[in-house]
Amino acid sequence: MARVAREMVEKSGVDVDKLLELLIKNASAELTTYYYYTILRANLIGLKGEGVKEIAEVARIEDRNHFEALVPRIYELGGKLPDDMKEFHDISACPPANLPADPTNVEEMLKVLVNAERCAVRGYTEICNMTAGKDHRTYDLALAILNEEIEHESWFSEFLGEGPSGHFMRRGETSPFVSKFLR
Template sequence: MAKVAREMVEKAGINVDQLLQLLISNAAAELTTFYYYTILRANLIGLEGEGIKEIAETARIEDRNHFEALVPRIYELGGKLPDDMKAFHDISACPPARLPEDPTDVKAILKVLVEAERCAVRGYTHICNMTAGKDHRTYALAQAILQEEIEHESWFSEFLGEGPSGHFMRRGETSPFVRPFMPSV
């Protein structure tokens, strides 16, 4: 644990235990979303589904990257991940992005995808609001993840016909905002 990091965050007026709870539950959401998106992506088949599959794959990989980027900050602040994967799943900040009842309904899959992204946008906006001007490292990390989650939401919402977003799918590069926070890159 980076003792001075935790001390500075506490001195800035943030309840570190509450922040850790948010970071851990959002890390759980990222990892479980990675898992559920694997299943959703596998079911995006046919003419309609194939056009969405690459975008779902980018969002899936970036959610895994978000998990990887969150873990060091959790431990820096004195937190830790649960020892039990089921317990970790169950504290997710967002509901499971489960395959809809009809796995051939591409629109229903898109609704699951967009709702998962909207939950993530709300969660990281909350963390940004909590840490702005007080915990610069956590704020920067949450803001970077938020940027990517907003793009994911816009990609899926466009396919649902909710209007243009101005965002374009990235080619060849994943997690451009989060990359600086990833320990393995």
């Protein structure tokens, strides 16, 4: 662990144990969402489903990237992931993004997707609020993830007809905000 990193975050007034709890729960949400989005994406079929599949795939891959970017910070601050995968799943900051009862209902699937993204936006906003001006590295990471989660939410909400967001699907690029943390 980066002992000085934790020390400096503590000295800035951040409750590092609470921060670690949030980071670990959000890491769980990212990994479990990656898993559930894999199932959702596989079921996006037919004329309506195929139109959403590419966006769901980008969100899925970026959620995996978010998990990968969070893990080093968790360990830098003296935290660790649970040893048991089931325990890790069950502490997720967000509920499971389960396949709807009727997997052919694309609108219900979009509601699952947009609700998962909205939960993520809330979680990273909380981390940003906790670390702003105090823990620059965690803040920068959480803000990068937040930017991508907001884009995901906007993509799915537009498909639900909730109005224009001004965001456009990225072509050939994943995790433009988080990629610097994956090197």
